[in-house]
Amino acid sequence: MPDYKPVFPDLIDAAQVVASTAPRPIGKTDAAQRAETAASTGGDPLLEFAGRTNPYIDYQSIDLLLSLQHPRSDGYDEMCFFVMGQVKELLFRGLHFELYNAREQLRQGEIVNAIEILSRASAFTDYITGSWDVLQTISAEGFNQFRDHLSTASGQLSFMYRHVEFVLGNKSRRLASAHKNLPHIWPAMEAALTSPSLYDAAIAQLHAAGHPVDARALDRDWSETYSPNASVAAAWRQVYDDPRPENPLYRLAETLIALDEKMSLYRWRHYTSVHKIIGYKPGTGGSAGVGWLRQVTEHRFFPELWEIRTGF
Ligand code: HEM
Numbered sequence: 570m571p572d573y574k575p576v577f578p579d580l581i582d583a584a585q586v587v588a589s590t591a592p593r594p595i596g597k598t599d600a601a602q603r604a605e606t607a608a609s610t611g612g613d614p615l616l617e618f619a620g621r622t623n624p625y626i627d628y629q630s631i632d633l634l635l636s637l638q639h640p641r642s643d644g645y646d647e648m649c650f651f652v653m654g655q656v657k658e659l660l661f662r663g664l665h666f667e668l669y670n671a672r673e674q675l676r677q678g679e680i681v682n683a684i685e686i687l688s689r690a691s692a693f694t695d696y697i698t699g700s701w702d703v704l705q706t707i708s709a710e711g712f713n714q715f716r717d718h719l720s721t722a723s724g725q726l727s728f729m730y731r732h733v734e735f736v737l738g739n740k741s742r743r744l745a746s747a748h749k750n751l752p753h754i755w756p757a758m759e760a761a762l763t764s765p766s767l768y769d770a771a772i773a774q775l776h777a778a779g780h781p782v783d784a785r786a787l788d789r790d791w792s793e794t795y796s797p798n799a800s801v802a803a804a805w806r807q808v809y810d811d812p813r814p815e816n817p818l819y820r821l822a823e824t825l826i827a828l829d830e831k832m833s834l835y836r837w838r839h840y841t842s843v844h845k846i847i848g849y850k851p852g853t854g855g856s857a858g859v860g861w862l863r864q865v866t867e868h869r870f871f872p873e874l875w876e877i878r879t880g881f
């Protein structure tokens with residue numbers, strides 16, 4: 570058990586940080602200007618900047634970003650938990666962007682583009698799963714030192730994670746409702762809940778390619794959790810009759826099931842890490858804890874792709 574206390578290095582005077590969320594103007598340069606600058610510096614980097622910041626800091630508001638880490642306790646492990654929580658939110662943001670754009674490409678019938686985007690989404694998912702390697706270093710005793718300070722905060726309230734689940738198709742009006750009183754979050758959350766998912770867009774492409782698909786799989790209440798459909802299973806089964814890399818629907822199916830497996834591994838690592846850290850204690854978010862997480866590990870986003878394998 571880490572009984573030593575953390576020392577928090579004071580790195581930034583937060584009072585002097587521009588706290589606006591607006592992008593800071595940094596202008597643009599082109600290749601000719603860069604060549605001219607390098608010639609004038611003799612190949613050494615630029616080190617003098619007018620004003621009180623520099624373009625690297627301003628491009629991504631780095632001083633603001635690095636002023637947002639404030640553990641609430643003197644438990645040694647809280648800084649690690651805090652930073653990794655923020656890192657995961659950023660990674661979910663990156664993953665969601667790719668999934669959202671893959672769905673847009675599918676909607677436009679651009680299956681090959683969607684597959685390319687989904688390979689990055691898969692890489693993001695691996696990366697997010699790897700973040701448990703760091704979080705795993707938090708011991709049960711170390712977590713206890715700061716857990717009371719989390720109050721009723723819980724990862725289950727992550728709207729960014731909820732967006733990832735929704736774009737993939739795991740809809741839940743009940744879980745979304747945690748955000749209903751947040752005027753800056755709810756409109757996009759409700760739109761995601763009530764819009765077709767990436768999988769719904771894939772099913773529409775099955776239909777567009779001439780595979781018979783039930784009308785109720787093509788137009789339904791999109792806020793309902795997707796339930797497996799025999800016509801969709803039959804359509805995917807037909808796709809697998811032509812398992813060549815040149816068959817875009819075959820490659821899409823394989824890309825989707827690989828992503829589903831990776832998401833499932835992410836959930837599994839969350840579940841086992843949490844088991845190791847809090848055992849069977851209830852969660853801060855009001856759930857039974859590990860028992861609740863165990864049941865979410867069973868979820869598959871693209872059920873027919875799993876189901877048809879039994880019949881191969
Ligand atoms: C390391 C210590 C952690 C523990 C002990 C823990 C524990 C739990 C528990 C018990 C739940 C069930 C809901 C509740 O009652 O709270 C939960 C849900 C959740 N946690 Fe964690 N968690 C940890 C870290 C994280 C991190 C770093 C993230 C990522 C940002 C995260 C994301 C989530 C999400 C997204 C859910 C909801 C799952 C779903 O809706 O399927 N957790 N966590």
Ligand SMILES: N[C@@H](CC(=O)c1ccccc1NC=O)C(=O)O
Nearest residue numbers: 654719722723724851852853854
């Ligand atoms: N549900 C967890 C706490 C938790 O997951 C959490 C709490 C506050 C802020 C972030 C959290 N999780 C993800 O980063 C627990 O029961 O201890």
